[in-house]
Amino acid sequence: MLCFKDNKLCHEVQIRVRYADTDRMGYSYYGNYPTYFEVARTEFLRELGLTYKQLEDDGFLLPIRKMSIEYIKPALYDELLTVRTYYKKLHSIKVEFHHEVFNEQNELINTADIFLVFVSNKTRRPTQGPDYYLDLIKKHWDEFAAKAEE
Secondary structure, three states: OEEEEOOEEEEEEEEEOOHHHEOOOOEEOHHHHHHHHHHHHHHHHHHHOOOHHHHHHOOEEOOEEEEEEEEOOOOEOOOEEEEEEEEEEEOOOEEEEEEEEEOOOOOEEEEEEEEEEOEEOOOOOEOOOOHHHHHHHHHHHHHHHHHHHO
């Protein structure tokens, strides 16, 4: 679900903590969070009308350059988590996301800031992202910002 909070375009997706995701304490293993964030970013892009596969087919890759995660409380087995993803900043070469994870009691349990860089599939060097991607994000951002002002 697309949203607009704190003057930023965002998206929410729900992910259930599977038994296979947990450690002996019944907590979601800390290494699962980057996967949760990847699911959230992928679904965010899909909701906007684009897929990572389409970007890759067009010769663009988006590897993570930097990731900072704060673990506040554990996610427990069988909990339904809400992962809220914000476009923090949009540049022509890099994309900055902020993620927030909430448990079923709507408590903030995890945050992350993730920076991705557009890379050419041919040269493996940073490159400007495709115009259609940047235009699509800006279009949705502007539409939500206009609705928020009403």
